[in-house]
Amino acid sequence: MIQLEHVTKTYPKASRPSLDEVSVGIEKGEFVFFIGPSGSGKSTIIKLLLHEVTPNRGRVHVNGRDVTAMRSWKIPAFRRQIGCVFQDFRLLPNRTAYENVAFALEVIGKTKAVARRVVPEVLELVGLGGKEHRYPHELSGGEQQRVAVARAFVNRPLILLADEPTGNLDPDTSIEIMRLLDRINRTGTTVVMVTHDSNIVNQMRRRVIEIESGRIVRDQARGVYG
Amino acid sequence: MRLKYVMSEVMVGLWRNVTMTVAMIITMAVSLFMLGASGLIYTQVKDMKAYYYDKIEVAIFLKPEITDEQRSALEGALKSDPMVREVIYESKDEAFTKFQSMFADVPAVVDAVKPGQLPESFRVGLVNPEQYQQVREAYVGKDGVDQIIDQRNLLEKIFNILGSVQTGALVAASVMAIAALLLVGNTIQVAAYSKRREVAVMKLVGASNWFIQAPFVLEAVVAGLIGAILGFGLLAVGKIVLLDGSLQDLTDLLTPLSWGKVLIMLPLMALAGTVVSSVTAWVTLRFYLRV
Structure with a gap:
């Protein structure tokens, strides 16, 4: 599903590469944690998979397509196959939970009728049934992140990328979000999550890839934070 | 939508x-x-x-001492010139009549000029008014030609x-x-x-x-x-x-x-x-x- 081959990424003006000759393969339906200290390069992986940055060397394959060689006008269609969740939720403050999720559908050309059918369903799935018409500021952090997950999942993407999704949440709420991601993973969606939350990694017992100074130092099938 | x-x-x-x-x-x-x-x-x-430009013409003024041969040679040359559309001869008398009517409301000016003082001329319409310079060069040195004036300068x-x-x-x-x-x-x-x-x-x-x-x-x-x-x-x-x-x-x-x-x-x-x-x-x- 995801293949990184000898990927090196050095940001302009950086003294050393964020990712240095990284090779890793992720199968369809896997749940993978990328862990490591701040600045280790783990967030760069998410950016590479989204084609927000391109590697200096090496190749990135997602769903059988070479992302590195992708023409820029093909990127939007490519991103529709990928859902994405961030630490800061990235919700639109002047739209309700329902409207936030519907917005993601409407801007890729889905009709309002489709949104009316699909959005309540996905909000129910993430456990926000009955709170569709609340604005982000009327929701707790955990609930806002659920809206973000609903928005990422509403297109039934093949891959869900999560960049420190529990970074702004308390431990109990974090565990609820993880349960949600686990459920999404069980529908067959590949989940790639970047985190430095050791509790969560230890509880989930999923594949753990540890990165330090841009290199993979550990790749364990049922790992702990270590 | x-x-x-x-x-x-x-x-x-x-x-x-x-x-x-x-x-x-x-x-x-x-x-x-x-x-x-x-x-x-x-x-x-x-x-x-x-x-x-359709209306304006080039005026070729003739010297007072011009001979009849020179005048008819000039007229022939102008009439056979491909750059020239039409040629009108204006005698001294015609020039004077025109002058009188032009300045009819300024009698002092009319009185100051006597018949015969104004030069005779050929009024030449050009096929292409832009060719004025070529026409001028062709005739400026000819015998009997005094001055060539293009009304275009004013416009x-x-x-x-x-x-x-x-x-x-x-x-x-x-x-x-x-x-x-x-x-x-x-x-x-x-x-x-x-x-x-x-x-x-x-x-x-x-x-x-x-x-x-x-x-x-x-x-x-x-x-x-x-x-x-x-x-x-x-x-x-x-x-x-x-x-x-x-x-x-x-x-x-x-x-x-x-x-x-x-x-x-x-x-x-x-x-x-x-x-x-x-x-x-x-x-x-x-x-x-x-x-």
């Missing part, structure tokens, strides 16, 4: 930043007005050249004035256009900034580039169109107040400016306004909304 979304985004965008929008529209209107005015002057000068002065007015209008139009461009660029940046969250989400979920950019580009296009209509309004007011009003006397000298010609400027100005503003908006977005 998508069209409705885009249009409502355009209206919200223009209204959110209304002072900037107004500034953009005004500069656009003035710039396009100047452009339209210079376009009108251009067509006007072209018309006038066509109108007057040329008028056209030069109109030409510099046109150049001035074009320069002003360009300067205003630069100001309008900068304002469009700035307005689009402000609009893109105020919608940065929406744009970020749209990029994230894979909205197509045209869908992200269309509202911004259309905002600029709408402003450009309004500017063009206002600029055209200025042009129409200019025609009514100046050409049909206070400059009426001058208008008689100039060839008349029909409403049809003024109307043609509207689509031209609208085209210039929309193309310039949409290209500017699009280029701004290329830098500002990198995918």
Whole structure:
């Protein structure tokens, strides 16, 4: 599903590469944690998979397509196959939970009728049934992140990328979000999550890839934070 | 649905930043007005050249001591010249009669000139008035020829004035256009900034580039169109107040400016306004909304 081959990424003006000759393969339906200290390069992986940055060397394959060689006008269609969740939720403050999720559908050309059918369903799935018409500021952090997950999942993407999704949440709420991601993973969606939350990694017992100074130092099938 | 979304985004965008929008529209209107005015002057000068150049002639004045042979040789040469359309001989008497009628209201001038004092001449109409210089060179040294005078010189002065007015209008139009461009660029940046969250989400979920950019580009296009209509309004007011009003006397000298010609400027100005503003908006977005 995801293949990184000898990927090196050095940001302009950086003294050393964020990712240095990284090779890793992720199968369809896997749940993978990328862990490591701040600045280790783990967030760069998410950016590479989204084609927000391109590697200096090496190749990135997602769903059988070479992302590195992708023409820029093909990127939007490519991103529709990928859902994405961030630490800061990235919700639109002047739209309700329902409207936030519907917005993601409407801007890729889905009709309002489709949104009316699909959005309540996905909000129910993430456990926000009955709170569709609340604005982000009327929701707790955990609930806002659920809206973000609903928005990422509403297109039934093949891959869900999560960049420190529990970074702004308390431990109990974090565990609820993880349960949600686990459920999404069980529908067959590949989940790639970047985190430095050791509790969560230890509880989930999923594949753990540890990165330090841009290199993979550990790749364990049922790992702990270590 | 998508069209409705885009249009409502355009209206919200223009209204959110209304002072900037107004500034953009005004500069656009003035710039396009100047452009339209210079376009009108251009067509006007072209018309006038066509109108007057047909009527003007080259006068070849003859020396008083010219012999009959020289005169008929000259006339023959002129009549067989392919550059010459027609030749009219004006004798001393005819010149005097013409002079008398021209200055009939200034008897002192008429009295000062006696019959026979005015030179005889050939009045020559040219096939192509631009060939004056060649005609002059062909005849200036001929026996019996005194002076060759082209009435065009006088008209040329008028056209030069109109030409510099046109150049001035074009320069002003360009300067205003630069100001309008900068304002469009700035307005689009402000609009893109105020919608940065929406744009970020749209990029994230894979909205197509045209869908992200269309509202911004259309905002600029709408402003450009309004500017063009206002600029055209200025042009129409200019025609009514100046050409049909206070400059009426001058208008008689100039060839008349029909409403049809003024109307043609509207689509031209609208085209210039929309193309310039949409290209500017699009280029701004290329830098500002990198995918």
